[in-house]
Amino acid sequence: MMGLIDVIPLPFLATLALTYSAWVALSLAMDRHYADINGRGAEPSAVSRKRGRWLGTLALTAAFAVCVRDSGWGIGPVAWLGTMTVAALLLVLQLCYAPKSVLRTGKPVLWLALLLTLATGLL
């Protein structure tokens, strides 16, 4: 009988957390979603916009690295793309139905992502 750890391996969770926080960072760099999350009329500053974009790009790259390291150059990118899709769909639903909660989940998930990435032994 397969244990739970075989069914939901660490690298997948790390990738999911990384891609989710990447999308959160990228969406916070966009006017519409920044306003959705922080209240009407709020606009991201130039610095935080830049930071969001960098963070997002970095996290997506890190997710790619985790995938390739875990499942190689063939299956890794496939897993990466699939996880990105699922994470983005999750965020779209969250931004739509509970936009304020993104502030509460964004940071913890980013920390979790770092932790999980460390745990997979990449960094």
Place this chain on the structure above:
Amino acid sequence: MREGFRQSMAWLHTWSGLLVCWVLFLVFCAGTASYFREEITLWMKPELHASHSAPITNAQAAQTALTALQSKAPDASRWFITLPAERSTALRIGWINPPPKDAPPKTRGKFTSQIIDPLTGEKMPDVRDTRGGEFLYRLHFDLHYMPALWARWIVGFCAMFMLVAIVSGVITHKRIFKDFFTFRPKKGQRSWLDAHNATAVLALPYHLMITYTGLVTLVFMYMPWGIQTAYKGNQESFFADVFPSAKNGKPAGKPMPLTPLQPLLAQAEQRWNGIPAVGITINHPGDANATIQIRRQEEKGLNYIQPSVQFNGVTGALVSADNEDIGGANATRGVLYGLHIGHFANPLLRVLFFLCGLSGCAMVATGALLWAVKTRQGYARKLAAGGRVGFGLRLVEALNIGAIAGLPIAFAAYFWANRLLPVAMPKRPDAEISWFFIAWGVAAVLAQIRPDRRMWQWQLWTGALLFMGIPLLNVFTTSSHLGVTLFMAQGPWSVAGFDLTVLALGIGLALAAWHLGRKKKKAGKKTGKQRPQETSEATLQEAA
């Protein structure tokens, strides 16, 4: 000029999409289900749930299968053995009996297959006969009730249109990055467009991949010209080059005993560094020209083409080792094909593929609905003056109901039939499939008779209740329901996963139906009468 180009692409996107969307919806739904083909088949054979984990070595299983074949089908022209593997733990044998002597030339022999007990070789007692997930898999490119060749041309035609729709859709979508995360519910046409965009863009790599690779799987049929030129019209020698299993000589007509199987199996597995075999094919068993082909289990890689070895069936000498070092073109095809069928995926990646597939279903469904919503708005003034909608819109709306709300009913009916029909019924697989098409046919006809909001609600509720009822039905008809598989943690996990998935799909359909009803009440209160049908419910996308 740029605006003009975009507009022409928008036109192309609209019509290439609309023309084929109902077939595509079927292909997407059945194809998505096919990721769990083995699991669905297992679920549909509850008699096998208990014997799920009987450990047995490949050599033992092969010997049992061979003995069974020798007694059950001594005159067959081919024997097939499918050894137990990770996802499909049953031992399966199959054989082709030669066509009767008086049959017209080119008649193909009849294929029979059985699941047997790996210890005794007897047919598993009382395992219900069903095509299981295989039916859904075949449905997604062979359709049904028509020659497979026609069906493949139809599906290929639709897939080609899909590819056109994807590319033109990306060009049409001006705000692909700005609207990346955007979904605005309860805004009518806007919401449908958002839902269509989100399900399309966020899973775009998947949609492109699955459509393109889908065409590649049947490329030899759609584009035979390269082969005809290179092989000077000799298709058979091409197929013998590409598919080693097609190397199948004529029988000598001289009886000779078959060489023992076990040493060959050991030799093959040793050659593959211990990776086990998954299948054995024996051509012309008992004849002097017998050959034995052994295929390797898939190793975790994108390429679906796996090595195999051919042995002389009488002497046991190695004839050839195939697919060990395949050429670039064939490897490319193997990888594209492999990506489409996703056999390399572990359970988790398989779930990701499944979710992306659902997203594809939602994309097709929302696209079809979007056309209807948009076109209906063009009729707003006419409708207000008491006029009626045009034939085209009525047809599309009815087809939408029949496909999007009706197809889930058909799927559910198939699973219900599997549990309710008598286990020993003759022609049971056909009966199950009939249930699928009868349910779908009724839904589609009713939709044509009355394509309105109430019909959406009825059909969505029917689908929802049928899907949500499946786990409950299991409690009464099997001993491997969720109470056993999940709460008592006895497994098999794939059976529990099936029940949970249909439950979730049922809840999604129920949400869509409930949302539709709520919206109608509100609209009724506001205006005092029913407003024109406005299928703008966001949750409908989950219905897909």
